Amino acid sequence: MFRFRLYWTFTKKAFLRSAVYRFDVWSRLGSNLIFLLMWGSIWTALYAGREEAGGVSFESMLTYIVVSQFLTGVNGAGTPLWEIQEKVRTGDISLELMRPFDVPLRYLFADFGSVAFYILTALLPLYTVMFIFMDLTLPSAWETWALFIVSAFIGFLIRYCIEMSFGLLSFFLVETGGIVDVFYFAMSLLSGSVIPLWFFPGWLETMALYLPFQGIYYIPNAIFIGKITGEEILLSLGVQLFWAVSSYLLLRFVWNRASQKVVVQGG
């Protein structure tokens, strides 16, 4: 039986707790903006006054960057990799095995709370202003907005499952530098968060398309700027769902192994 009320309590608590760490919210928003400016100017320079590149207009490209930074903000407000590793190391996660709830789900619901707070108080106001004052391509149909939100949400779930799985690997390792590198490489490059997949060389694009990371940034973004339309959207959502399920299974596998290790080897 899924005890929604219990997990919802974690959401509420995390939401309220975020309000206490207001400096954190502002500093994250600040760095989000700096990266936005940086990528904005890089892409402006790369387009070098051209109206179009790779079949995508400059305006759409700029929109892609803005949406990408927005999604980075959303995904970055969850429990980060290093914090999961920290909780593994301190034994916080092991001790939670003694509680009558499911640990991965409890962290997911807590993340819903902190992400919701960050979106409502920081991201939404900022990006609304940006969409109003900048020349960006906005979806005209409300369906596209809805599909974008659904897709971004599935992307969030994929990222959560992968990030949590990577974090839990510290149950099995002392040195996690390599893990962290692989994770951030995949998260920034293979996901299309800083360079859209259509600019990738053929082999890299093919590789990225066969991996789950594109489901986190590229697919929702491509839906938003209208790079993919109609049936293609449904296909992409299907791909995302496939990866959401797969990464969830991965998380369950790693979690089972991790908790097995705790109960057999004492953490």
Place this chain on the structure above:
Amino acid sequence: MPVIEVEHLMKDFMIAKRETGFLGAVKSLVKREHIKKEAVKDISFSINEGEMVGYIGPNGAGKSTTIKMLTGILVPTSGSVKVNGIIPYENRQENAKNIGVVFGQRTQLWWDLPTIESFELLKEIYQVPDKRYKENMDTFTEILGLDEFLSTPVRQLSLGQRMRADIAASLLHDPPILFLDEPTIGLDVVAKEKMRTFIKEINKERSITVILTTHDMEDIEKLCERMILIDHGQKVYDGEIAVVKERFGKTRTLIVDLEESSRSLKLRGGEVFKEEASRFWIRFNRDDVSASGLIAQITETHNIKDLTVEEPAIESIISRIYQEGYQDLPETVKV
């Protein structure tokens, strides 16, 4: 009726050789190499409802390991554990509802939440009804003085405050069984006393079954009638504390200060084992000679300025049992 039954419990730790790097991590998910360490070797005991038992042993004896098996976060290598009819490791979440646990060494509250929010979270987690939650909070606040730090984040609490918060948290859902692993560690004398009073009351009034580990024998003397002594993962003694005291507590030490310094002091039934200027430490067996008999002997030849009689602390009896074993230890322990 036993609520905790432990039979031939064993726990070996396979200390894994950790792998490095990403490939190492993937490899270690599949296969790894180990070294064996026996933390608990064949321990059996059973504890009845409402009992308060001291679970004692030197560092590394296997106390915490046993407690962890009772909570279900460790699976025994062999043997059986039953807590309130449930096999903890097979049904961890169900078992969690029946037990309260305090690990003195580390908090189980959420580090960055204000204390009160940890309590509110636990209320939801254990589905404590509003009314019961309020009653419990009122009681605990009154006895443990929680109100002075309820709004402080757990990470900012002093050790004593944290311990009070932790024990209150462990009891919010009215568990019939309480495991306390070093609940008085690092507390000052007053705080220790308060903690003991609280544990005693909880045990009496709610007839909660308590297992308590500690290195402070005063905890045991003040709280428990029964103790289980373990060493190197094996049970050394299980029974009443009074019996141990009766059996090994016959040795007395008489300390006398004489008016004038004396070269020697020869006494029938007593043995001087230490002297310093005009002060003498005399060991005797209460069954062979009385303190007043010894004093009478001394006053025949000397004037006594001051004197005290000491009985062995349970602490030193126990440390002797660790060193020599319960059976092998002579009854007149030289402690």
